[in-house]
Amino acid sequence: MVQYSDSRLDASFAALSDATRRGVLEQLGRSDATITDLADKFHMTLTGMKKHVSVLEEAGLVTTEKVGRVRTCKLGARGLEDAAAWIERHRELWSARFDELDRVVEELKRNERAERPNKRK
Amino acid sequence: MKNPTTVERKSDRELVVTRTFDAPARLIFQAWSKPELFRRWWLPKSMGMTLVSYEADIRTGGSYRLEISHQGSKPMAFFGKYLEVTPHSRIVWTNDESPDGPVTTVTLEEKGGKTLLVLSELHPSKEALDAAGTGALDAMPETFEQLDALLAELSAGGAR
Numbered sequence: 001m002v003q004y005s006d007s008r009l010d011a012s013f014a015a016l017s018d019a020t021r022r023g024v025l026e027q028l029g030r031s032d033a034t035i036t037d038l039a040d041k042f043h044m045t046l047t048g049m050k051k052h053v054s055v056l057e058e059a060g061l062v063t064t065e066k067v068g069r070v071r072t073c074k075l076g077a078r079g080l081e082d083a084a085a086w087i088e089r090h091r092e093l094w095s096a097r098f099d100e101l102d103r104v105v106e107e108l109k110r111n112e113r114a115e116r117p118n119k120r121k
Numbered sequence: 122m123k124n125p126t127t128v129e130r131k132s133d134r135e136l137v138v139t140r141t142f143d144a145p146a147r148l149i150f151q152a153w154s155k156p157e158l159f160r161r162w163w164l165p166k167s168m169g170m171t172l173v174s175y176e177a178d179i180r181t182g183g184s185y186r187l188e189i190s191h192q193g194s195k196p197m198a199f200f201g202k203y204l205e206v207t208p209h210s211r212i213v214w215t216n217d218e219s220p221d222g223p224v225t226t227v228t229l230e231e232k233g234g235k236t237l238l239v240l241s242e243l244h245p246s247k248e249a250l251d252a253a254g255t256g257a258l259d260a261m262p263e264t265f266e267q268l269d270a271l272l273a274e275l276s277a278g279g280a281r
Contacts, residue, residue: 087128090128090138091127094126095125095140096165098126098140098142098238099126101153102124104161104162105142105144105152106144108144108152109148
């Protein structure tokens with residue numbers, strides 16, 4: 001199977017451990033923005049914002065593109081949906097579904113047991 | 122005590138879900154193939170969704186159609202046909218609500234009174250699987266909340 005490397009996950013979680021970076025992601029979820037926009041919005045220096053953006057970029061959460069002198073940031077190809085979160089979302093669905101199926105199957109099993117003595121005669 | 126459900130991405134195009142049931146395969150097949158039983162588990166209550174309608178002609182070549190509504194929203198339809206239905210061991214169906222929907226295969230393997238259920242979704246391309254949502258579930262919580270929950274779980278040592 002495809003293994004999602006621990007280092008990639010570590011990078012994602014480290015990136016998300018910071019409130020400013022989560023804010024940046026939320027902001028980019030609404031619209032793309034330049035580093036200057038982001039620095040203004042979060043009352044930071046350009047250098048400080050560049051550092052945050054590069055952490056997000058390394059984690060694959062954000063991509064940036066430089067056109068002329070302006071660098072625009074947008075959510076990464078998968079946005080916030082990291083591989084682990086993606087798998088987890090599918091697991092939650094199937095786990096809930098199969099736990100419910102289990103309940104139905106257990107009931108069928110009980111009914112069958114209750115009926116069995118009659119069938120044996 | 123609930124048996125665990127595991128999900129793994131077997132390849133670029135395939136998602137595989139496994140779960141063991143402490144029951145013979147024929148009972149699981151029964152719960153899957155009888156509409157009145159299927160309706161009871163396909164949409165667990167915890168999801169807050171309603172199965173508005175469900176019709177299924179469970180045999181090879183038959184078709185199905187489900188309509189699901191989330192908190193009174195306009196129902197979403199899910200439909201397709203059964204490519205193979207072999208009682209007590211195998212059900213294969215298409216998911217035609219999307220042009221690049223997967224083919225889903227469920228196999229039941231009974232051993233010593235327990236049954237291993239393996240569900241595989243084979244998508245036409247890597248892109249299709251990457252984009253694959255969990256159906257009407259996508260109308261659910263924001264990705265941020267899910268990541269927060271996952272983070273909490275990881276920091277609590279819930280995952281490796």
